[in-house]
Amino acid sequence: MLKAKTxxxxxxxxxxxxxxxxxxxxxxxxxxxxxxxxxxxxxxxxKLLAAIASGLPGxxxxxxxxxxxxxxxxxxxxxxxxxxxxxxxxxxxxxxxVAGLAKAAGGARETGRLVARxxxxxxxxxxxxxxxxxxxxxxxxxxxxxxxxxxxxxDVIGRVPVFGGSAADNEIAGKWLLYADETVTADGxxxxxxxxxxxxxxxxxxxxxxxxxxGVITKIRGRRTLVEIDGVPAIKKYSEWTGHPLDKLSGFxxxxxxxxxxxxxxxxxxxxxxxxxxxxxxxxxxxxxxADLAVNTAVIQMSGSVDKLIASAASTVKELxxxxxxxxxxxxxxHCGGRRAGIGDRVGEIVKxxxxxxxxxxxxxEFTFGExxxxxxxxxxxGGLMLSYTALS
Numbered sequence: 001m002l003k004a005k006t007x008x009x010x011x012x013x014x015x016x017x018x019x020x021x022x023x024x025x026x027x028x029x030x031x032x033x034x035x036x037x038x039x040x041x042x043x044x045x046x047k048l049l050a051a052i053a054s055g056l057p058g059x060x061x062x063x064x065x066x067x068x069x070x071x072x073x074x075x076x077x078x079x080x081x082x083x084x085x086x087x088x089x090x091x092x093x094x095x096x097x098v099a100g101l102a103k104a105a106g107g108a109r110e111t112g113r114l115v116a117r118x119x120x121x122x123x124x125x126x127x128x129x130x131x132x133x134x135x136x137x138x139x140x141x142x143x144x145x146x147x148x149x150x151x152x153x154x155d156v157i158g159r160v161p162v163f164g165g166s167a168a169d170n171e172i173a174g175k176w177l178l179y180a181d182e183t184v185t186a187d188g189x190x191x192x193x194x195x196x197x198x199x200x201x202x203x204x205x206x207x208x209x210x211x212x213x214x215g216v217i218t219k220i221r222g223r224r225t226l227v228e229i230d231g232v233p234a235i236k237k238y239s240e241w242t243g244h245p246l247d248k249l250s251g252f253x254x255x256x257x258x259x260x261x262x263x264x265x266x267x268x269x270x271x272x273x274x275x276x277x278x279x280x281x282x283x284x285x286x287x288x289x290x291a292d293l294a295v296n297t298a299v300i301q302m303s304g305s306v307d308k309l310i311a312s313a314a315s316t317v318k319e320l321x322x323x324x325x326x327x328x329x330x331x332x333x334x335h336c337g338g339r340r341a342g343i344g345d346r347v348g349e350i351v352k353x354x355x356x357x358x359x360x361x362x363x364x365x366e367f368t369f370g371e372x373x374x375x376x377x378x379x380x381x382x383g384g385l386m387l388s389y390t391a392l393s
Contacts, residue, residue: 002091002198002392004330004362005029006072012081014043015051022055025088032056032088034096034192036138036332037063037179038070038366041169042082045177045184052086053181059088060098060122062192064140064167064178064366067337069347071365073358076351087364089330089392093197097123097134100180100190108145111189112152119193120156133157134193136200138332139164140178141189143369146382147292149189150372154380157193162380163202163390165334165368176369199393201324204373206264206275206386207312208302213241217295226263226278226287229299233285238263238278241301246285254281259342260309262385263289264300272375275302277338277384290370290384309339310346314353316389321357324391331363334388340367 007024011017017039025035035056039048049061069078070085077083099118104111125132134157141149143166150162167176167186180190194200215237219228229237235249238258248257255278264273276299280288293299313335321328333354343350354365373388374380 002089002094002196002329003029004087004089006074006085006087006362006364008070008072008074008077008085010077010079010081010083014047014082017043017082017084018048018051019055021084021086022052025086026055029088029090032059032090033094034060034062034098035086035088036364037061037084037086038066038364039084040082041065041175041177043084045179048084049179049184056088060096060181060192062098062100062138062140062180062190065169065176067168067340067367067369068170069367071351071354073355073362076347085364087330087332087362091198095123095195097121097125097193098180100178100183100188102183102185102188108148109152112149113155115189115191116153116156119191123193123195131157133160134195136161136163136194138192139189139372140167142167142176142178142187143290146370146372150380153191159379161200161202161374162372163332163334163388164372165366165388166370168337168367168369199324199326201320201391202373203316203320203323203389204272204375204386205316206273206302206383207308207316208262208264208275208304210264210273211301211303213301214298217293217297217299220293220295221286223292224289226289226293234287235281235285238301250281252280254278254287255338259338259385260304260306262302264302265297267375267378269378272378273300274381274383275385291382306342306346309343310349312387313350314357316387317354317357320389320391324393326393328361328391328393330392331358331361332390333363333365334371335365335367336371336385336387337367337369338385
């Protein structure tokens with residue numbers, strides 16, 4: 001039977017915070033197989049992780065820094081001096097292989113391959129020749145090359161469902177870090193491969209509504225700059241769709257404005273709308289986007305509200321439990337940091353509603369700068385302003 005326990009701390013001392021959070025976990029869970037760790041960028045992460053490892057000896061640690069805080073069954077865990085939240089899971093029929101690396105010289109895809117092979121070995125599965133792919137896996141990466149890391153992992157294990165999110169900081173300043181045991185890096189990859197006879201379910205959604213405004217991407221720059229929609233400068237087209245004046249869509253104004261009205265792209269079956277968050281408005285009226293784009297694909301203007309962002313936090317947990325088809329033992333909830341920023345001081349409403357829906361099930365919410373998931377027969381993919389909610393039974 002799978003069991004789980006959370007622990008947290010807001011102690012300003014990184015080592016003391018790690019010890020306190022690990023102590024709470026150890027008091028309620030005898031033999032964890034893995035511990036997800038999410039923390040504030042204020043800490044010395046190596047000191048924090050060393051203290052957690054000391055309190056949970058032999059337990060693999062994986063995770064990343066989170067935007068402004070985390071939520072657990074203890075509440076919203078946040079402090080200007082730092083914070084840490086842990087979700088540890090264990091069970092007799094559970095095996096987990098955790099591995100991480102700074103980005104290799106061969107690039108993100110090669111790093112994905114290397115980390116996948118290392119995780120297989122850590123889980124006691126073959127890393128060369130015939131392998132036993134995991135039942136599902138967790139991934140953490142920095143914003144920027146998430147899709148390419150995923151391709152490298154898939155080169156080794158094939159199509160296996162993913163969940164997780166991109167490391168975040170508190171200011172979109174590139175201070176984020178991710179970690180796997182002793183590996184702590186701002187540019188690399190961390191994974192946890194899960195082998196379990198228990199249930200797994202993932203809901204990957206933006207929980208936005210589609211509008212009738214859509215167009216074809218006719219020009220991009222690099223992989224993540226949207227230059228033109230239907231031959232029109234991207235910001236001008238968005239302004240025409242929404243009525244927002246151009247001066248409200250310049251620079252980081254664009255990021256804030258589009259939290260309740262982002263863009264979306266559909267998968268080939270139309271079963272998933274992956275949200276594309278415009279992050280910055282450029283002087284040439286192009287948009288920096290938080291995920292990869294492709295010319296000659298359709299982009300849709302999506303619609304939402306702060307009330308809808310708040311309501312979707314708990315309604316997606318309810319949907320997740322129904323998809324799992326049985327009582328969950330743990331909930332791992334990846335929530336976009338941009339949504340969190342849009343919700344602002346109303347974060348307490350999310351805490352209350354998730355706790356009510358989760359009941360006595362241990363859970364953790366991290367706030368990320370990119371989310372990963374899948375839907376039915378679709379490939380693993382990434383998005384922004386999304387929820388990647390996972391249940392284990």
